[in-house]
Amino acid sequence: MEFGLTDEQRQIREEITRFAENEIVPVAEEHDVEESYPHDVVDAAAEMGLTGAYIPMEYGGAGYSILDTAIITEELFAYDPGIALCIVSTSFGCEAIMNFGTDDQKERFLEPVALGEKISGAAISEPDTGSDVSSVSTRAEKDGDEWVINGNKMWITNGTVGDFFVVLCETNPDAEGRYNGFSQIVVESDRDGFSAEKITGKLGIRASDTAELVFDDVRVPEENLIGTKDAAFMQQMQFFDETRTAVAAQGVGIAKGATRAALEYAQDREQFGQSISEFQAIQHKLAEMATNTEAARNLTYKSAWNVDQGEDITKLASMAKEYASRIAVDVADEAVQIHGGAGYVNDFPVERFYRDAKITQIYEGTSEIQKNIIAREMLGKGF
Amino acid sequence: MKILVTVSEVATVEDAFEIDGTTIADQYLGADLNEWDDYAVEEAVQLQEADLADEVVTVTIGPEDADQTIRQALAKGADRALRVWDDDLADVGLLDPGTKADLLAAVVDDEQPDLVLSGVQTGDDSFGATGVALADRVGYQWAAVVNHLEHEFADDTASVRRELEGGVEELTDVDLPAVLTIQTGINEPRYASLRGIRQAQRKPLEVQTLDDLGIEGVDSALALTEMYEPESETDVTVWEGGADDTAGDLASLLREKGVAQ
Ligand SMILES: Cc1cc2nc3c(=O)[nH]c(=O)nc-3n(C[C@H](O)[C@H](O)[C@H](O)COP(=O)(O)OP(=O)(O)OC[C@H]3O[C@@H](n4cnc5c(N)ncnc54)[C@H](O)[C@@H]3O)c2cc1C
Numbered sequence A: 001m002e003f004g005l006t007d008e009q010r011q012i013r014e015e016i017t018r019f020a021e022n023e024i025v026p027v028a029e030e031h032d033v034e035e036s037y038p039h040d041v042v043d044a045a046a047e048m049g050l051t052g053a054y055i056p057m058e059y060g061g062a063g064y065s066i067l068d069t070a071i072i073t074e075e076l077f078a079y080d081p082g083i084a085l086c087i088v089s090t091s092f093g094c095e096a097i098m099n100f101g102t103d104d105q106k107e108r109f110l111e112p113v114a115l116g117e118k119i120s121g122a123a124i125s126e127p128d129t130g131s132d133v134s135s136v137s138t139r140a141e142k143d144g145d146e147w148v149i150n151g152n153k154m155w156i157t158n159g160t161v162g163d164f165f166v167v168l169c170e171t172n173p174d175a176e177g178r179y180n181g182f183s184q185i186v187v188e189s190d191r192d193g194f195s196a197e198k199i200t201g202k203l204g205i206r207a208s209d210t211a212e213l214v215f216d217d218v219r220v221p222e223e224n225l226i227g228t229k230d231a232a233f234m235q236q237m238q239f240f241d242e243t244r245t246a247v248a249a250q251g252v253g254i255a256k257g258a259t260r261a262a263l264e265y266a267q268d269r270e271q272f273g274q275s276i277s278e279f280q281a282i283q284h285k286l287a288e289m290a291t292n293t294e295a296a297r298n299l300t301y302k303s304a305w306n307v308d309q310g311e312d313i314t315k316l317a318s319m320a321k322e323y324a325s326r327i328a329v330d331v332a333d334e335a336v337q338i339h340g341g342a343g344y345v346n347d348f349p350v351e352r353f354y355r356d357a358k359i360t361q362i363y364e365g366t367s368e369i370q371k372n373i374i375a376r377e378m379l380g381k382g383f
Numbered sequence B: 001m002k003i004l005v006t007v008s009e010v011a012t013v014e015d016a017f018e019i020d021g022t023t024i025a026d027q028y029l030g031a032d033l034n035e036w037d038d039y040a041v042e043e044a045v046q047l048q049e050a051d052l053a054d055e056v057v058t059v060t061i062g063p064e065d066a067d068q069t070i071r072q073a074l075a076k077g078a079d080r081a082l083r084v085w086d087d088d089l090a091d092v093g094l095l096d097p098g099t100k101a102d103l104l105a106a107v108v109d110d111e112q113p114d115l116v117l118s119g120v121q122t123g124d125d126s127f128g129a130t131g132v133a134l135a136d137r138v139g140y141q142w143a144a145v146v147n148h149l150e151h152e153f154a155d156d157t158a159s160v161r162r163e164l165e166g167g168v169e170e171l172t173d174v175d176l177p178a179v180l181t182i183q184t185g186i187n188e189p190r191y192a193s194l195r196g197i198r199q200a201q202r203k204p205l206e207v208q209t210l211d212d213l214g215i216e217g218v219d220s221a222l223a224l225t226e227m228y229e230p231e232s233e234t235d236v237t238v239w240e241g242g243a244d245d246t247a248g249d250l251a252s253l254l255r256e257k258g259v260a261q
Helices: A007-034 A039-048 A066-077 A081-091 A094-100 A103-114 A232-268 A280-308 A314-344 A350-361 A367-378 B035-049 B064-075 B087-092 B097-111 B130-138 B194-200 B243-256
Strands: A120-123 A139-143 A146-157 A164-170 A182-188 A194-198 A210-221 B002-006 B009-013 B029-033 B055-061 B080-084 B115-119 B141-149 B157-163 B169-175 B178-182 B205-208
Touching: A007 A039, A007 A066, A007 A081, A007 A350, A007 B064, A007 B194, A039 A081, A066 A081, A066 A232, A066 A280, A081 A103, A081 A120, A081 A232, A081 A350, A094 A103, A094 A164, A094 A182, A094 A232, A120 A146, A139 A164, A146 A164, A146 A182, A164 A210, A164 A232, A182 A210, A182 A232, A232 A280, A232 A314, A232 A350, A280 A314, A314 A350, A314 A367, B002 B035, B002 B097, B002 B130, B009 B064, B029 B035, B029 B064, B035 B055, B035 B115, B035 B178, B055 B064, B055 B097, B064 B080, B064 B194, B064 B205, B080 B097, B097 B130, B115 B130, B130 B141, B130 B178, B141 B169, B157 B178, B169 B178
Parallel strands: A120 A164, B002 B055, B002 B115, B055 B080, B080 B205, B115 B178, B141 B178
Antiparallel strands: A139 A146, A146 A210, A164 A182, A194 A210, B009 B029, B141 B157, B157 B169
16 A cells, blocks of 8 residues: 655646746736636646646647546645636546547547647536436437537536537437436537526636536537437446546645645734744644645545546545535635634635635535435445 | 756755754755756757757756756756766765866766756855856856857857846857856746656656766865854835935935946
8 A cells, every 4th residue: 555646746746836836826816806717827727738637648638647636636726726626627528528539529629628729618517407417408409410409507617718518418308217318419619509608706716717508509510429329327427436536636725725824824923922823722723624634635545546446436436525525614714713804804815715615515516415425325225 | 959958956945944053954945946957948948849959968966866856857858867976975065166067077078968058056055156167177168147049059159148247238159069057037937747747757867976977086175164044134215205206316226226327
């Protein structure tokens, strides 16, 4: 059993630190306040290859493992979760293309994402479809050699900045079983009948773009269907381990960043004639924050490592996602507490961490859903 | 054209630290690629990307711990790395620039580069002498504090712009082979890409001992005798009023201090 990072992984971490301190930290507050997408930072990140880290080398990516990707995600989120999400989400949806796409689809879609020329998105949720994904109602009907798509998708990351979306559609309403009859179809944002409206007023990760997508008789060629028709759920399920581990890594990063900020502030701030870090109450908070972060990190790395070994780890990935997101919220809360009044305004990054942390308990399956999955696996029930 | 870039790992220190004798305690220290060398590596890699250089080799004097730092240069595009180290060097302690130049000269003899790029100075010891001392040892032409290099080497000459005292700059041509000491700001160093970091793990990093270089014993003319934090003084002048009234005062103060002319 090995717990250490390789030289290469350490080097990645150091280079990301340099990148984040120079390119992300100086503009983080501005993009949060203005709810603006950080195009310049994403371009710089693309140049460094951060936008398609897990895409194979042959398609222009860096071919990094899920564990490597988790380390990258953690490091970026420790500086600013909003901008970090913009960077890591540029390839959302691409895991389906990578695993089930034809060579032609990989060339068409993966390569431009890896090179930073295009941004993708995954469109699953709908106004009436959240936790219960099997209720998807966006419809794709075949007309000659084209798919005609109608419906609405809600809360879609990169909605107004994305170049294409992997859209979960119902392709066979008569299929038996509630998880059959759905397909993943790529829809480019420049197709007629596609529109996206930005959702503003978010609590956190405000630099990230979130939108509602409307498909009004959007026509795409049949070659845009990924993998097997009607089998999207079986396909999608294979990435849950991957995508949940990735959100767990986001949580670890947020906890790490909030702890770092709190530790620094505690040593600077003086009350009653001494540094507040001399008070045992503050010391205990810091100790718990660091310990919980480390526990979340170990769960996350274990989950990532197992995905890389090709193991099916539904329960472990859900545990990592649920636990790390909870720790992110708790640690950010304590970090604000340690800052006192100064933590309540955006002069310090902890105010942002506090707001940003919450999303990790909501997207990619809420905490309640993760616990349902863990219990279901424990009880030996199928899905 | 073959380019040799001399790179060093420098000590970085936290804002608050404690001095213990002639060292700073480990917990306050980090290590990084010397800032000036980062620009030198970038310049070399750009020359390679412009098809003006065929090979970029880096050389470092330092212990195994420095490998991580050397790989940064490989990740940014250098082709291979050499690291000179020997137990004898560890015993010497603080190496003077002349001794470093001797070691690097042996590498230049082996490698026969057309162009050697070094940083103007290191961020920790700040001697600012190694590059030019090396040029002297190997009999190359040199230009110090170069802040622009033409990416064209007509008639085997390098056209450079150098920074002189008092904001004056000089344009000059240097015959190859030459050593140029590179100033920060000459270019914009890139971040190592993820692909670059991956590829760097497989690029050759060769260690050379004093024996390998044909050097017998080294000692240094320098010894570190004391380390202390200098007293810092701040001297602030504040003028009340708008720019129209105060700009003249500011200008004469800057002239008086020698900052502006
Ligand atoms: C900023 C942001 C970005 C997003 N990005 C994307 C994206 O890129 N692509 C995408 O497809 N979606 C995205 N989403 C949507 C996200 O995945 C959903 O919001 C999430 O799955 C929850 O669905 P819902 O909002 O409909 O909540 P609901 O499903 O309505 O849940 C409401 C509450 O009920 C609970 N609940 C529901 N069912 C159960 C149950 N069986 N047992 C116990 N409790 C239950 C939930 O846990 C929750 O507490 C994003 C959301 C946000 C806010």
